[in-house]
Amino acid sequence: AQSVAQPEDQVNVAEGNPLTVKCTYSVSGNPYLFWYVQYPNRGLQFLLKYITGDNLVKGSYGFEAEFNKSQTSFHLKKPSALVSDSALYFCAVRDLNSGGYQKVTFGIGTKLQVIP
């Protein structure tokens, strides 16, 4: 069975500092990884994805994520945090080799608070 872990319920960072939101995953085959962001009273918005290729993936709003196969991690990063980045962030995984419907499993979310 596939799974996603977001070990931090909340991450606090000062505006202008770099931020990292952690995600680790478990799949039996090759992973297809996503990050989504949810602002208050809104649905989830796609930020970026990893399928194959370069381990550093760039996405929307200046975010990037680094795929590390040996550590089974896909941490979300941004060099300089903005107050407007404060939101709930979800990591998600699909197992590309699972056959049939490739279910997407979401993590429980990490609340990012950027302090002015």
Added chain:
Amino acid sequence: DADVTQTPRNRITKTGKRIMLECSQTKGHDRMYWYRQDPGLGLRLIYYSFDVKDINKGEISDGYSVSRQAQAKFSLSLESAIPNQTALYFCATSGTSGREQFFGPGTRLTVL
């Protein structure tokens, strides 16, 4: 205009009532999904549909039913609502490649 819309946005109902949540999309996607979001549990899949004639149960389908009226419309029904169905419900779509999903704004349902 939003690509994925949900109605109603908020609903308060009583135990035992039948409730329908509606979802419409203008993205032209074949695949549609219903999730519920609960604090500390993330998103859990209720039902999914790959086309009008293909509907499948997700991980928590008990107490729910769905109808895919057209490619663009996917409704979720609670036949007899109970308080533990109080949650935030999201509709989502994706293209046939099954890649990233596009979410509606959500329906906040409270069952008293």
